[in-house]
Amino acid sequence: MPINPIISHLPAASSVNSKQPVPESFNKANNFGDYLQNAIQEVNKLQIQSDKATSMFAEGKKINLHDVMIAGQKASISMQAALEIRNKAVEAYQEVMRMQV
Template identity: 40%
Template sequence: MSVGPIGPSLPAAPRLQLEDARQRPPQSSGGPSTVADTFGAMFSDAIAQLDALQKNADSLTTRLAAGEAVDLHDVTIAVEQANLGFQFAMSVRNKLIEAYQEIARMQV
């Protein structure tokens, strides 16, 4: 059994996004529409990953409750990954709302 390094680690969802971003080839810098498309695609990918984590945790929990042979350790890990992903998404949402409110308060 291997033991991971001691230190802070990223939750599952952000780590997957970081790995995905590293594997993508660099895109040419374009106008605002390209940035908006990339920004929108990033959020779509993040929501899809969060949804997959939630569905996996739900499936394992349902199977465990139905009496199927499911490792309790795997269920606990899946539920915690989904929980961390959801907490991360909520903090990103809250920061976006704060940024929007700050921009709305700016005087032009």
């Protein structure tokens, strides 16, 4: 297949580098801090749901064992994921600090 037809469909270099308007979604206050706070709140919510389900089961209230186990696993997996993300962020920060300027 000749390369010329493929190259003719690519955008021109001048159009790629030109300033394009920023989408409205980027102008909103959706920054990393807000995302991180929402993620931590979600992990906390899953932990609380797991604790409630466990206590309901221990008190003999009407709740299925598999619902208790599912809630516990969701909370455990979300906590493990949050810890791994934290570990990677700390590792990346340390790597940046070791860089020479």
